[in-house]
Amino acid sequence: MRYQFMTAALAVTTALPFAGPAAATDLEVTHWWTSGGEAAAVAEFAKAFDATGNHWVDGAIAGSGGTARPIMISRITGGDPMGATQFNHGRQAEELVQAGLMRDLTDLAARDKWAEIVQPKSLLDGCTLDGKIYCVPVNIHSWQWLWLSNAAFEKAGVPVPKNWNEYVAAAPALEKAGIIPLAVGGQPWQSSGAFDVLLTAVGGTDTFLKVYRDKDAEFAAGPEVAKVFKAADDARKMAKNTNVQDWNQATNLVISGKAGGQIMGDWAQGEFQVAGQTAGKDYTCLPGLGLNEVIATGGDAFYFPLLQDAEKSKAQEALAEALLDPKTQVAFNLKKGSLPVRGDIDLKAANDCMKKGLDILAKGSVMPWTDQLLSQDTQKQKEDLFSEFFAKPDMTVEEAQKRFADIVASAD
Amino acid sequence: MSKSERPNQLFRNLNAKVASIPMVLTALVIFVGGSAWTVLYSFTNSKLLPRLNFVGLDQYYRLWSTPRWLVSVENLLVYGVLSLVFSLVIGFMLAALLDQKIRFEDTFRTIFLYPFALSFIVTGLVWQWLLNPEFGIQGVVRGLGWESFNFDPLYNSNIVIYGILIAALWQGTGLIMCLMLAGLRGIDEDIWKAARVDGIPTLKTYLFIIIPMMRPVFITSLVIIAAGIVKVYDLVVAQTSGGPGIASEVPAKYVYDYMFFAQNLGQGFAASTMMLLSVVVVIVPWAYLEFGGKKRG
Numbered sequence: 001m002r003y004q005f006m007t008a009a010l011a012v013t014t015a016l017p018f019a020g021p022a023a024a025t026d027l028e029v030t031h032w033w034t035s036g037g038e039a040a041a042v043a044e045f046a047k048a049f050d051a052t053g054n055h056w057v058d059g060a061i062a063g064s065g066g067t068a069r070p071i072m073i074s075r076i077t078g079g080d081p082m083g084a085t086q087f088n089h090g091r092q093a094e095e096l097v098q099a100g101l102m103r104d105l106t107d108l109a110a111r112d113k114w115a116e117i118v119q120p121k122s123l124l125d126g127c128t129l130d131g132k133i134y135c136v137p138v139n140i141h142s143w144q145w146l147w148l149s150n151a152a153f154e155k156a157g158v159p160v161p162k163n164w165n166e167y168v169a170a171a172p173a174l175e176k177a178g179i180i181p182l183a184v185g186g187q188p189w190q191s192s193g194a195f196d197v198l199l200t201a202v203g204g205t206d207t208f209l210k211v212y213r214d215k216d217a218e219f220a221a222g223p224e225v226a227k228v229f230k231a232a233d234d235a236r237k238m239a240k241n242t243n244v245q246d247w248n249q250a251t252n253l254v255i256s257g258k259a260g261g262q263i264m265g266d267w268a269q270g271e272f273q274v275a276g277q278t279a280g281k282d283y284t285c286l287p288g289l290g291l292n293e294v295i296a297t298g299g300d301a302f303y304f305p306l307l308q309d310a311e312k313s314k315a316q317e318a319l320a321e322a323l324l325d326p327k328t329q330v331a332f333n334l335k336k337g338s339l340p341v342r343g344d345i346d347l348k349a350a351n352d353c354m355k356k357g358l359d360i361l362a363k364g365s366v367m368p369w370t371d372q373l374l375s376q377d378t379q380k381q382k383e384d385l386f387s388e389f390f391a392k393p394d395m396t397v398e399e400a401q402k403r404f405a406d407i408v409a410s411a412d
Numbered sequence: 413m414s415k416s417e418r419p420n421q422l423f424r425n426l427n428a429k430v431a432s433i434p435m436v437l438t439a440l441v442i443f444v445g446g447s448a449w450t451v452l453y454s455f456t457n458s459k460l461l462p463r464l465n466f467v468g469l470d471q472y473y474r475l476w477s478t479p480r481w482l483v484s485v486e487n488l489l490v491y492g493v494l495s496l497v498f499s500l501v502i503g504f505m506l507a508a509l510l511d512q513k514i515r516f517e518d519t520f521r522t523i524f525l526y527p528f529a530l531s532f533i534v535t536g537l538v539w540q541w542l543l544n545p546e547f548g549i550q551g552v553v554r555g556l557g558w559e560s561f562n563f564d565p566l567y568n569s570n571i572v573i574y575g576i577l578i579a580a581l582w583q584g585t586g587l588i589m590c591l592m593l594a595g596l597r598g599i600d601e602d603i604w605k606a607a608r609v610d611g612i613p614t615l616k617t618y619l620f621i622i623i624p625m626m627r628p629v630f631i632t633s634l635v636i637i638a639a640g641i642v643k644v645y646d647l648v649v650a651q652t653s654g655g656p657g658i659a660s661e662v663p664a665k666y667v668y669d670y671m672f673f674a675q676n677l678g679q680g681f682a683a684s685t686m687m688l689l690s691v692v693v694v695i696v697p698w699a700y701l702e703f704g705g706k707k708r709g
Contacts, residue, residue, distance in 0.1 A: 070672030077461065095460035095675065186655045243567060245653065247428070380674035384480045384658055391657025392569050395663070403479070410474075 003052040011285065025315040027083030029302075030059035030075075032068035033336075035248045037270020041336035045138075046330040052318045057083075064247070067187060070111035076101050081305035083312055084319055089135050090371035091299035097301075100136050103304040108317055109133045117324065124281035124298050126372050135301040136320045138217070138329075142295040142357065143265040143369065144197050146286040147272070152179045152256040155330070163290030164201060167261065170235045174260045181238035183259035184390060185250040188383035191390040195232050195382075196370055201289035202231045205367050212373045217409035229397045229404075236390045254283070263289070269337030269353055279352035287356055295360045298369035299338065305309060335396030378411040447688060454681035460577040462677055471682035481683065484661040487573050491580070491662070495659060498581055499637050503588030508618065510589070511596045521593070525586040531673035532583065536650025539579035540566065543651075544657030564651055576644075576651055583647075584640065588633050596622070631702070633678070642691055663687050 016148045027049070033042045039060070060083055061068035069092065076096055087093045096102050109115070109124075110144050118124050127135040146164065153160045153170065155176040161167040171181040184190055185216060185390040191375065198210045203224060219225065228390050244250050251271045253259035253372065269285070277283055302323060306314045322328055331339040334349055339357050350358065360366075370379060385407065389400045421431075446665040457467045468564040472475040474483050506524060510517055519547075527535065544566035565575030599622055607617040645664035648654060663683060671680030 066673050073460065073672070073675075092675075099461055127441075186653070245655075309687070375675070377674045377676040377679070380669065380676075381478075384478075387655065388479070388657035388659075391655060391659065 002355050007342065024055050025054055025311045026055045026057050027312060027315045027319060028057040028059045029086075029319070030061060030068070030072050030082045031086035031139045031300075032061050032063065032065050033086070033337070034276040035060045037269065037337060038267070040274070041270065041332050043193070044328060044331040044335060045323065048322040048325060048331075049057050049319050052322055054210050054318055056313045057151060057195050059085075064187065064189070066187075076305050081307060083307070084302050084304050086300055086318060087135070087303050088125070088298060089137055089373045090298070090369070090373075091186050091375055092371065093135070093303050094375075096403060097129050097134050101305060102315070103306045103316065104132050105134060105136070105304065105320065106132045107316055108320060112321065112324070114324070117344060119341065120297060120364070120366050122366060122368065123341055126297070126368075127301055127370070135303045136323050137299055137301045137341045138323050139299045139333055139336060139341060140295065140297055140361070141265050141299040141338050142287070143193050143269055143298065144200055144268050144288045144292075144294065144296060145261055145268070145353075146259040146289045147245045147251070147254055147268055148284040148286070149257045149259065149283055150284060152177075152254075152260045155179065155257065156260070160284050161286075161290075163286065164198075164231070165291075166229075167289075168238070170260070171234075171238045179257070180241045180253060181260040181261070183236055183242045183244070183253040183262040184235070184239035184281065185242065186245040186387075186391075187247065188387035190247055190264075191236075191386040192269045192383040193229075193265070194200055194235060197263050197289065198231045199225075199228050200294065200367070201291040204292055205294055208367065212411075213368070215408055215411045217405050220408040221405035223332070225398075225404070226401060229401045232386075232389070232400075233397050239390060240393065266337050266339070266353070266357060269351075270335065273335075273337060273351075285353040285356065287360060293359060293360050294365040295339075296369035297366050298371050299341070310376040375412050378407060381407045451682050451685050451688070454678060454685045456678050458677040458681070460675040460677070467678075471678045472686075474679065475682050475686065480658045480661055480662070480664055484663045484666050485568045487660060488641070488662055490573050490642070491577055493642065494574075495580055495584075495641055496634070496637055498577075499585055499588050500584045500633060501580065502553045503633065504592045504623075506585065506589040507592035507596055510593055519626075521590070524589050527583045529582065532646040533650045535565055535579050535583045539575070539582070543575050543578075567655050567656060572652060572660040576647060579651060580640075580647055581643070584637070588637070591629055591633050591636075592626070593609040597707065598629075599625060606696050638694065642687060682687045 005094065029045075029049075031042060033039060042058075042060070046058060048336065049056040057384060061071055065088065069087070072082070072087075073096065075082060076085075077099075081101070082153070093102060108292055114124060114133070114136075115121075122136045123140065124133065127133050134299070146167070148160055148167070150160055151176065156170070156173045156179060158170045158173045161170055166180075174181045184194055196208070199211065199353045207219075207224050210216050211225065238260075242250060242253070247264060248271055250259070250262055251264060251268045252275075255275045255277060257273060269279075272279070272283055279285060287295065302320070305311050305321070307316070324342070326342060326345045329342055330347060332350075333340045334347070334354075337354065339354065339361060340347065347354065347358065370382075374382075382404075385403055389395055453462050453464075454471055455468060456463060456465050457470070458465070463526065474509065482571070491683075510520060511512045514520070529537075543550075544567045545551065545567060549561045550561060552566055553563070563577075603621065603625075607621060643664055644662055645668070648662050648665055652660045654665055664687070667680045667683045667687065668679075670676050674680075
């Protein structure tokens with residue numbers, strides 16, 4: 001009896017692929033969105049997916065991507081794959097795809113015309129390997145933002161800076177007022193990311209690409225990059241009293257006015273929003289540190305491990321559709337503080353900072369980010385270097401640059 | 413005995429031998445097999461997934477030219493030597509003091525052993541708070557009026573490893589104390605009486621009579637402490653996550669980070685092989701002296 005029923009149910013779902021809530025399938029989705037703003041955003045996805053008649057089983061992994069990714073990868077390679085999982089699109093899941101552990105979404109993408117709706121186009125490149133599409137990009141996150149606390153600058157009696165150079169000049173005044181000029185948390189990826197932002201802002205997009213895309217070690221040891229290291233030296237002096245670890249704790253220092261500013265990706269915006277602050281009034285954002293207004297098309301994407309279970313595979317497709325749905329895109333990205341992956345939706349409710357981001361995106365000033373250009377191995381070496389550089393005041397700029405050039409030379 | 417009985421030697425105590433097969437297999441397959449597999453793959457350029465693509469000693473060259481690995485090894489040496497010396501000295505002294513037939517011995521023993529009931533993670537978190545300059549010891553002393561008092565080992569690259577050492581000693585010496593106390597209790601009362609009759613001072617009795625007699629206890633303690641040193645990982649993760657910068661990194665953390673965060677199995681395997689090698693270098697001569705000697709004698 002039971003077997004017959006199952007077959008019948010299966011036959012029905014196969015016959016009517018989009019007949020609504022015919023079979024409620026549980027699909028476990030793992031991600032590392034656990035801070036206040038992030039959790040609110042991911043709840044939008046869960047809501048949209050549940051509305052398709054399936055059931056979103058939340059598999060949030062606390063910590064950050066660095067903690068979560070090894071757990072996700074070991075589950076997939078260990079034969080216990082989840083229904084879907086977040087990664088930053090780019091090279092993080094490259095080998096899992098090569099090993100055939102991820103589901104090929106090319107047919108689904110063709111049917112739903114992803115190539116037409118996903119903007120900018122380079123986002124899908126991050127999901128593509130050997131001409132096949134393996135992930136659904138859900139948002140654009142760019143690192144190149146400087147978040148400034150208006151209250152902190154008011155207290156120090158200096159105007160809110162308009163770019164990085166003014167900010168560095170204002171640092172002594174902030175310090176005198178008992179404010180940490182720049183908040184950089186102790187997690188290694190924060191200092192490494194802050195350097196990459198300085199590389200694009202102070203060095204320029206071409207410098208960034210020459211170092212990370214072309215992996216030109218000689219150039220990385222040269223005078224152009226030396227300027228960037230000089231700026232990084234300023235940054236570490238400004239950040240030396242930040243005794244916090246997590247990025248959101250560092251953002252909190254800015255929100256509470258204990259720190260002047262933070263170089264952090266636009267995910268920090270969600271924290272400002274949760275704290276009830278208004279862009280332009282309570283805080284100021286400077287894309288590209290006010291020097292080079294570009295947006296890196298990094299971001300988050302969902303990958304779907306290859307599953308044997310036909311029902312779950314069906315639910316994966318439903319999830320992929322729900323993620324790209326215009327309404328979900330708006331709801332999710334407003335809460336997350338990130339930019340949507342579709343160009344054809346209207347973000348009326350977007351705040352000042354997001355509008356700045358959307359403008360830059362509309363102008364087409366986009367560039368690839370380290371997740372697309374460098375392997376995790378190289379990224380980790382970079383993190384080791386910059387966390388040491390930021391924590392050790394007696395490490396000279398020259399030594400750091402030499403070691404940086406070595407990493408670039410052996411990068412893959 | 414007649415010759416016909418000799419082949420039966422293999423089947424003597426057959427039940428016991430059959431019963432030990434699972435453990436023998438576990439040891440061979442998991443410990444020896446796993447180690448051999450790791451060593452083999454450390455010569456490959458495996459990234460996220462193990463692949464047999466040999467690159468010779470490349471992973472080892474890279475390992476020994478990586479500043480973070482060198483810092484890790486140096487930290488392990490400092491931590492190892494100090495933790496070994498202090499665990500034994502403090503553990504023995506506490507045991508000797510408890511052995512003076514004091515009142516409330518049970519209470520003190522419980523207090524000293526109690527930290528051992530906590531995991532390294534909890535220990536690490538407790539000491540992270542205690543050593544936090546704003547809320548911990550420094551904050552309290554400053555609150556009492558010594559404004560210039562400075563004690564923030566976890567935020568100072570040069571001494572961070574000592575901050576970790578303090579937590580490790582707090583957690584581990586209780587166990588060593590108990591082992592030592594058991595050893596001291598195992599010493600015959602008559603030896604003390606004889607020493608007293610001969611007029612040997614107490615300190616000398618300890619140093620030249622009691623301690624040499626406690627050799628097996630010291631060896632046991634040594635093995636327990638040494639094993640703890642090589643694998644120290646969770647304490648560092650809980651207290652500092654290797655920071656500030658890379659100042660409190662340890663080899664076990666390097667292995668984990670490179671295998672899983674950096675998706676570079678080859679590099680992680682090379683580092684773990686070096687850890688295995690260091691254990692072998694310590695264990696083999698010791699085992700030879702300890703067990704080889706007995707066979708000869």
